[in-house]
Amino acid sequence: MTSKNKRGVAAAVVGTLIASTAILGISAQQAQAAAAPSAAAIAKALNTPTNLTFWSWLPGQQNEVNLFEATYPKIKVKLVNVGSGGTEYNKIKAGIAAKSGLPDVAQIEFQYVPTFKVLGGLANIAPYVPANFLSQFPAWISAQVTDSQHGIYAVPQDSGPMGLLYRSDVFAKNNLTPPKTWADFAKDAAIIHAADPTEYISNLVMDSGNMNGLYWQAGARPFHMNSSTSINIHLNDAATKTVSKFWGDLYAAGNVPADPYWTSDWNAAFDKGKYVSWPAAAWGLATVSAAAADTSGNWRAAALPQWGTGAPVSGNWGGSTSAVMATSKNVIAAATLAAFVNTNPTAAFALTQAPTFDFPVTNSVLGSAGFKATAPAFYGSQKVYQAYGAYNATVGKNYEWSPFQDEVYTLWTNDVLAAILAKGDTGAGVDKWQADTVAYAKKQGYTVTTK
């Protein structure tokens, strides 16, 4: 190669490297704290032609988006389903690291709000919504989207108060009524499986979110942020160990099978009558009716079995919010969109109907006659939403999520679920869960207390 060519090649390589580092965007973006804009400024922003992107996997979300666009004709919303749950969250985490590629608003479940807040991904929309915005939700709901500085980081969309969905025909066949206590549940499990080996009172609770809701019901309060850099972790309390041992014993006795959730096998099991009940969240009403068409009319809802004899207590599993991303260039419009699709009376009611069947979080919808009267044929015309509304009122208070809930659930699968499936010492499994989580939190730089 001649020296002229060598120089040319060198220039090309260097140029490519410079270009590519620029493309990779190693530029810092400073987040500007916004002072609360005036009402006039907000109105002006909502009257400016704007394009918003909204990531949501909620079936039927387009209905609420259409209502929004009709009310604010200058704002166009592109609704995209990029995948549910973890699939969408991975894209958001990648977008936060790359500081680009994020939508204006995204659907984020309650348990991940602290995760994305700590990564700096969520915008504080308190300046853009009315002053008493959070008062329209039950206190335990609004507590999950705010902080000690009264910022608002997400708009609650639906929640997952837990109850027991059960086959009234199979219970009647066995001369049983829905169990009032977990001790009754264990007794009924033995009776049902002995009477018919193809039937089980329920599947083993193999889903981390499902089990976490049961820990919540039993009184577990594993996380508390002492400060932004210090966290209290107490996963191995008595309540968690009791619940884990309960299900470990059921599985060891052979009275519940261990079928992984969310597979075609699991759906078929509901349909074929393998599971006679399911301690499920309100959105489970839609899951069962979709999976088990052959058993229509035979399911009912009851309160979760109780541990104690006092006032009934429930737990929560899931529930989503609409959160505005910190990188949004149209925060006012985005905040209005997030608030509208979840709290505008028409939109909020639409969320509870087909095809979404969300359990509402606004006090007005929770209390409305139309909502309480819903009586699906699949559930034998029982007023299931009214039932779940009652359980909703008993969900245990003061539950706090960790800022790394993903990892907590992964460790639960590897430590606690593995112990249950090995028919081993569940207490040791829970202790290992605690130890691994504490080690992880320290590795992430947190100071850890374990009261």
Place this chain on the structure above:
Amino acid sequence: MHNFLLLFKETEMVTMRKSGIDNTKRTGLFFVLPFFILFVILLIVPLVYSGYISLYNKGLVGGNRYVGFQNYSTMFHDPQWLASIAHVAIYFVIQVPVMLLVAVFVALAIDSGKLRFPKFFRIAVFIPYAVPAIIGTVIWAYFYGTNYGFLNQLLGYIHIHHVNFLGSPMSAIGSISALATWEFAGYNMIILYAALQGLSTELYEAAAVDGAGSIRTAMRIKLPQLYPAIFLTLIFSIIGSFQLFVEPLQFNILNPTVVNNYFTPNVYAYTSAFQGNQLNYAATISFSLGLVIAIVATIATLIGSRKGEKLI
């Protein structure tokens, strides 16, 4: 006319003598440049960046700190990482020979001329490769269902019930191997079949005259000449099998405690990055895996060329 053409050619040759060689090289450079730019941006830069961030640690609290080779030290002592390496090593030893055997057999069978509808078989065996991996794993996840899966339904006819195809790490590796063979045998078969098309047919005629049947011809004449192509598919398989990712990630839902978040190095890196918010550790795993694969592939190539065969 003839004189004009001669003149044209002479002028051409004169021009070529002066700057022809430089011209050719410059043209070559321009042809390669688009690939080279993309190669650097999409491969070299991420690789270097990955190696760079593997020397740091950035937690949720405390920002970015330089830690030198501490991540590598952690990794080498991490039982989960060691388990993931063991899984892909076993997977490599089981899956690759089986798949290559299938690919060689099918390529030779189609090439033998004894098969009816060879074009149909070529396409049919190749189609699984054209199916996106995600779709393939969803289909096979249904096949492997413990209670109502297709395979268990078939086994039910001979009174075998509830076989858990992913019940242990070894059975999971076996089940994923079956899926991977279905996915990739066709791809390797096409490479081998193309190589077979390049062989000279004189030897076949000589063999036929000597009374060799199609099987003898395949084993003694075609197969030895196929070794370079088989070696190529082996290199691809080494690179591919150590990077096993999509199939275990999709099968996690079928048995979360067995096909878990550290089943293979790439799955471990992915879940560390996205679920565990440990991007530096993920970079450590990926970077070292890339290094290991590069070394193994290089050694394999050197062994092959030492044997005197003219390879790639």
